Amino acid sequence: MHKPPESPQTLSIWRRLTNHTATGFAVVAAVLVIVPLLAIFVDLVMKGASSFNLAFLTQTPKPPGEVGGGMANAIVGTGLILAVASVLGLPLGIGCGIYLAEYGRGRSGDLIRFTADVLNGIPSIVIGMAVYGLIVLRQKHFSAFSGGVALGIMMIPTIARATEEMLLMVPNVVREAALGLGIPKWRTALSITLRTASAGVITGCMLAFARVAGETAPLLFTAFGNQFWNLKLNQPTAALSLQVYTYGLSPYDDWHKQAWTGALILIVMIVGAVAAVRIVTSRGKLKGAS
Amino acid sequence: MPESPNPANSPGSVEPAQKPLTAIPTLAQTATERKTVAVSSALERIRRTHPRSSRIPDKTFALLILLTGLSVFAIVVFVAWELVDKSKLSLHQFGFSFFWGRDWDPVNDQYGALPFIYGTLVSSFLALLIAVPLSIGVAVFITEMCPIRLRPIISFLVELLAAIPSVIYGLWGVFALAPLLREYVEPFLAKTLGWTGFFSGPMYGIGMLAAGIIMSIMVIPIISSITREVLTAVPQSQREAVLALGATRWEMIRMGVLRNARIGIVGGIILGLGRALGETMAVTMVIGNRAEISRSLFAPGYTMASVIANEFTEATGDLYLSALVEIGLALFLVTLIVNALARLLVWTITRGQTGRASA
Numbered sequence: 271m272h273k274p275p276e277s278p279q280t281l282s283i284w285r286r287l288t289n290h291t292a293t294g295f296a297v298v299a300a301v302l303v304i305v306p307l308l309a310i311f312v313d314l315v316m317k318g319a320s321s322f323n324l325a326f327l328t329q330t331p332k333p334p335g336e337v338g339g340g341m342a343n344a345i346v347g348t349g350l351i352l353a354v355a356s357v358l359g360l361p362l363g364i365g366c367g368i369y370l371a372e373y374g375r376g377r378s379g380d381l382i383r384f385t386a387d388v389l390n391g392i393p394s395i396v397i398g399m400a401v402y403g404l405i406v407l408r409q410k411h412f413s414a415f416s417g418g419v420a421l422g423i424m425m426i427p428t429i430a431r432a433t434e435e436m437l438l439m440v441p442n443v444v445r446e447a448a449l450g451l452g453i454p455k456w457r458t459a460l461s462i463t464l465r466t467a468s469a470g471v472i473t474g475c476m477l478a479f480a481r482v483a484g485e486t487a488p489l490l491f492t493a494f495g496n497q498f499w500n501l502k503l504n505q506p507t508a509a510l511s512l513q514v515y516t517y518g519l520s521p522y523d524d525w526h527k528q529a530w531t532g533a534l535i536l537i538v539m540i541v542g543a544v545a546a547v548r549i550v551t552s553r554g555k556l557k558g559a560s
Numbered sequence: 561m562p563e564s565p566n567p568a569n570s571p572g573s574v575e576p577a578q579k580p581l582t583a584i585p586t587l588a589q590t591a592t593e594r595k596t597v598a599v600s601s602a603l604e605r606i607r608r609t610h611p612r613s614s615r616i617p618d619k620t621f622a623l624l625i626l627l628t629g630l631s632v633f634a635i636v637v638f639v640a641w642e643l644v645d646k647s648k649l650s651l652h653q654f655g656f657s658f659f660w661g662r663d664w665d666p667v668n669d670q671y672g673a674l675p676f677i678y679g680t681l682v683s684s685f686l687a688l689l690i691a692v693p694l695s696i697g698v699a700v701f702i703t704e705m706c707p708i709r710l711r712p713i714i715s716f717l718v719e720l721l722a723a724i725p726s727v728i729y730g731l732w733g734v735f736a737l738a739p740l741l742r743e744y745v746e747p748f749l750a751k752t753l754g755w756t757g758f759f760s761g762p763m764y765g766i767g768m769l770a771a772g773i774i775m776s777i778m779v780i781p782i783i784s785s786i787t788r789e790v791l792t793a794v795p796q797s798q799r800e801a802v803l804a805l806g807a808t809r810w811e812m813i814r815m816g817v818l819r820n821a822r823i824g825i826v827g828g829i830i831l832g833l834g835r836a837l838g839e840t841m842a843v844t845m846v847i848g849n850r851a852e853i854s855r856s857l858f859a860p861g862y863t864m865a866s867v868i869a870n871e872f873t874e875a876t877g878d879l880y881l882s883a884l885v886e887i888g889l890a891l892f893l894v895t896l897i898v899n900a901l902a903r904l905l906v907w908t909i910t911r912g913q914t915g916r917a918s919a
Contacts, residue, residue: 282808285808285810285811286808288808288810289808289809289810289811291810292809292810292813292814293705293809293810295693295697296697296698296700296701296704296705297701297705298697299693299694299695299696299697299698299701300697300698300701300702300706300714302694303694303695303698303718303721303777303780303784304714304717304718306721306777307717307720307721307724309732309736310724310728310729310732310736313732313735313736314728314732317735361628362628362631362632365624365625365627365628365629366628366629366631366632368625368628369625369626369628369629370629372625373622373625373626373629374629378629379629381633382629382630382632382633384900384903385632385633385636386632387899387903388636388896388899388900388903389632389635389636390899391831391834391835391838391895391896391898391899391902392636392639392838392892392895392896393837393838393839393840393865393891393892393895394838394840395838395840395865395868395869395888395891396639396643396838396888396891396892396895397639399642399643399646399868399872399885399888400638400639400642400643402872403642403645403646403885404638404642423635426631426632426635427632430632454615454617454618455618455621455622456617456618456620456621456622459621459625460621480723481723483725484724484725484726484727484728485725485726486725486726486727486840486841487726487840487841487865487869490869490872490873491872491873494873511725511727514727514728514731515727515730515841515845518727518730518731518734518735518845519734519845526735529731530731530735533727533728533731536725536728537724537725537728540723540724540725541720541723544719544720544723548716
C-alpha cells in the first residue's frame with residue numbers, strides 16, 4: 271500500500287535515452303534529406319551559370335568540337351511540346367476532375383478515380399512506348415506532336431485529381447443556390463463551381479505542367495531531339511530535357527558545361543512555376559469556403 | 561455501489577432509452593422525404609413549363625464530361641493493348657522463359673530479361689532501404705517535433721525534391737555523386753564491409769550503389785508526403801491521451817501516432833516502390849548499363865526501364881523490338897499491381913478516418 275512510486279529519475283534513464291535518440295534521428299533525417307537538395311542547387315548554379323550567356327539562349331548547337339552555340343531550339347521545342355501537351359491535357363484533365371467531383375458519385379466514379387491513380391503510376395517510359403506505337407509508327411517519323419501527346423497523357427491524372435479535390439472544397443450551398451436560381455447544371459458546374467475553385471485548379475494545372483516540363487523518358491522515342499531549328503509539329507524536335515541528357519552523357523567537356531546550363535534553365539522554369547503557385551495559394555485559395 | 565449482475569434487468573432498462581432514439585430519425589426521415597417529394601414535384605413542374613431545348617445542353621454537357629472521365633480509362637486500356645500487341649512476337653517466341661533467361665544478345669536474336677529484372681529489383685530495394693527510414697524520420701520531424709514556424713519551410717524543401725526532373729538528378733549523379741562515391745564512400749565501404757561481398761570489386765563510382773542512392777533521394781518526397789498526410793490524420797486526442805499517461809515524446813509517437821498510421825505508411829512505401837521501379841533517366845545515367853548479374857553493389861547493372869531507354873530507338877529487327885516492348889509490358893503490369901495495392905491501402909485508411917471524424 272505504501273510502496274513509494276518509482277522515482278522518475280531512475281525510471282527514465284532508458285526512456286530518456288530512447289527519446290533523445292529518436293529526436294536526434296528525426297533531426298538527422300531531416301538534415302540528410304535537405305542536404306542533397308542544397309547540393310544539387312549549389313552545383314546547378316555554380317556549374318550552370320558559368321557558361322550561361324546570350325548565345326546560349328539565341329543559338330542552335332554547334333557540332334562537337336566547336337566551342338559555343340546554345341540551346342535556343344531546345345527551349346523553343348520544349349515550349350512547342352508543352353503547348354501540345356496542354357491542349358490535350360488541360361481539357362481532359364479538368365473535365366475528368368469535374369466528372370469525378372460533380373457526377374461521379376457511384377461505382378463508375380470510384381473506378382475512374384482509381385484508374386486515374388493507376389495512370390499516374392505508370393512509368394513515363396512505358397507511356398512513351400505506347401505513344402510511339404500509336405503515332406510514330408503510323409506517321410513513320412518522330413514528331414513534336416507525339417511528344418506532346420505523351421506528356422499530355424501524363425498531365426491528365428494529376429490535373430484531374432487536383433480539380434476534383436478543389437471542386438469538392440466548394441460548399442454545396444453554392445451549387446444549391448445556383449440551381450435554385452434556375453441555372454442549368456452545366457452552367458453551374460462551369461461558371462459557378464469551377465470558377466469558385468479556379469485558384470486551386472490553376473495550382474493543380476501548374477504542378478502538372480511543372481511535372482512534365484522536365485520529363486525526358488517519354489520524349490526519347492517521340493520527340494526524339496533535333497540539333498536544328500524546328501517549328502513544325504510533325505518533325506523531330508529538340509527539348510531542353512533531352513538535350514541535357516545527350517549532352518550530359520557525351521564525351522565533350524564543352525557539352526557537359528552546356529548540359530549544366532540547360533539543367534539550370536530547366537530547374538529555374540520549374541521551381542519558378544512551383545514557387546509562384548505556392549505564393550498564390552498561400553494568399554488566397556478557398557480559405558473562406560471551407 | 562456494486563454493479564448489478566442481474567441480466568434480466570439490463571435489457572429492460574436499456575429499451576425505453578432506445579425508443580426515442582430510433583423514433584427521432586424516422587420522424588426526420590419522413591419530414592425530409594416529404595420535403596424532397598415536394599421539391600422534386602416542383603422541379604418537375606418547372607421542367608415541364610420550360611422548353612425541352614434547355615435540357616439538351618445539360619445532357620450534352622453531362623455526356624461530354626463523362627467522356628473525358630472515360631478517356632482516362634480508355635488511355636490505360638489503350639496502353640495495355642498497345643504493349644500486348646507489339647510484344648506478341650516475343651511472347652510467342654520465348655514464353656515465360658523470357659523472364660529467367662540470362663542472355664541478352666541482339667546479334668543472335670536471343671533475349672532473356674533476368675539481368676534487367678534483377679537490376680530493377682536490387683536498385684529499387686536499395687533505394688527503399690535508404691529512403692524509408694529517412695522519409696519516416698522527416699515526416700515525424702515535420703509533424704511532431706519541428707517548431708511550427710519552420711514547418712512549412714521544411715515541407716516545402718522536401719516537396720521541392722519531387723519537382724526536380726529526373727534528368728537533373730542523373731546529371732548530378734554522374735558529375736557530383738559518382739566521384740564522391742568513387743573517392744570516399746566506396747573505399748570506406750570496401751574496407752569496413754568488404755567481407756560481405758556486397759562491397760567489393762573495382763570502384764567506378766557509377767553502378768548499382770549510385771543508382772540506389774539517387775533513386776532514394778527521388779523517392780523520399782513521395783513516401784514522406786504520404787506519411788505526413790497519414791500522421792496528421794491521427795487525431796490529436798490520441799497524442800494527448802498517451803502523453804497524459806506519462807509517456808515521453810518518442811513513446812507518444814511510437815504508441816499514439818505511428819501505430820495508428822502504420823497501414824498508411826506501408827501504402828506510401830509501396831507507392832514509392834512503384835515510382836522506383838519505373839524510374840528511368842536518372843538510373844540510366846548512373847547505373848552503368850551492363851547486362852550482368854553481380855553480387856557487388858559497386859558493379860554496373862542495368863534496369864528494365866533503362867534498357868528500353870537505351871535500345872528502343874536503335875532496335876533493329878522485329879524480335880528485338882518486340883522483346884523490348886515485352887519488358888515494357890512487364891514493367892507496366894508490375895507498377896500497375898504495386899500502385900493499385902498502395903492506393904487501396906491508403907484509401908482504406910483515409911476512408912476509415914473520414915468516417916470516424918464525421919461520426
